[in-house]
Amino acid sequence: MSAATHCWERGGRGVSDTPSYLHVADALRGHITSRRLQPGDRMPSISALQRDHGVSTGVIQRAYAVLIDEGLVLARPGAGYYVKSQEPPAVLVRRQRGAPGDGSPTEATLARQGVVGTWRHESQPRAADARIAARLEIQPGDPVMHTGYVYLADGEPAQLAESWEPMAITGGSLIVLPEAGPHAGIGVADRMALIGIEVGVPVERVTARQASRSEAQTLGVAPAVPVMAIERTYYDQAAGRPVETADIVLLGSRWVAEYGRRP
Known part of the structure; x- marks a missing residue:
């Protein structure tokens, strides 16, 4: 085995001027392009690559960042790295x-398009900051229920959302936790109907921007990819007050938005 070959397999220590993370990325890329690893396969763990290449965790993370x-x-x-399919994903x-x-609504929308929609979520009470208080027409510091979502389409992250609901409206009721209890996961409109509030169609403001680093990491894409950002607010149709507001982030490569309905 030549010194150069030995250097490539062991992360580039002491022989080549090429950074170690690029050598690791080359090795992993070779497994993908040779089809030894197929789309959907899990990539080697960071600890396994550390052992095989004799390099640090940071080197492996940089190598994976290159391939991403x-x-x-x-x-x-929380689940590791996976080979990404090179087939263009279906537009949702x-x-x-x-x-x-x-x-x-998200689950129903995906199901109508033959896609299995699932989501991860976490809810906790918070004090409304000035931005959210203005959108909900409450006072800064008022209690709200905050829920963060990661929506998956056929197992792959495709949408993020953060939702805020005034505790003055939902607190003390069975719908206070959007994803827990007997009415979990049925959506804002149907949950509000259970406490006598009709919301109708929400107001949405749609903009285009680049994904933040944390958004890109959660979605499993490169930073700064295009996303569609939607600021959504549901209103009580009788009282005119906001009852929920949300920030929704959708991958620009996966989604188009359609408004209105055919007669």
Whole structure:
């Protein structure tokens, strides 16, 4: 075995001027392009690559960052790294609220397109900051229920959302936790209907921007990819007050938005 070959396999120590993380990235890329690792396969763990290449955790993380930027690898927080399919993903159509009783609008929208929609979530009470208080027409510091979501389409992250609901409206009721209890996961409109509030179609402001670093990491894509950002607010149709507001982030490569309905 030549010195150069030995250097490539062991992370580039002492022989080549090429950074170690690029040698590791080359080795992993070779497994992908040779089809030894197929789309959807889990990539080697960081600890296994540390052992095989004799390098630090940081070197392996930088190597994976290179492959993510190249579109070869998908990072799934808490689950590791996976070979990304090179087939263009199906474009998903996002529509506003469906018919009452449809349950989760995102799940229903994906199901109509033959895609299995699942999500991760975490809810906790918070004090409304000035931005959220203005959107909900409450006072800064008032209690709200905050819920963060990661939506997956056929197992791959495709949408993020953060939701805030005034505790003055939902506190003390069975719907206070959007994703827990007997009415979990049925969506804002159907949950509010259970406490006598009709919300109708939400108001949405749609903009385009680049994903933040944390958003890109959660979605498993390179930083600064295009995303569609939606600021959504549901209103009590009788009282005119906001009852929920949310920030929704959708991958520009996966989604288009469609508004209005054909007669």
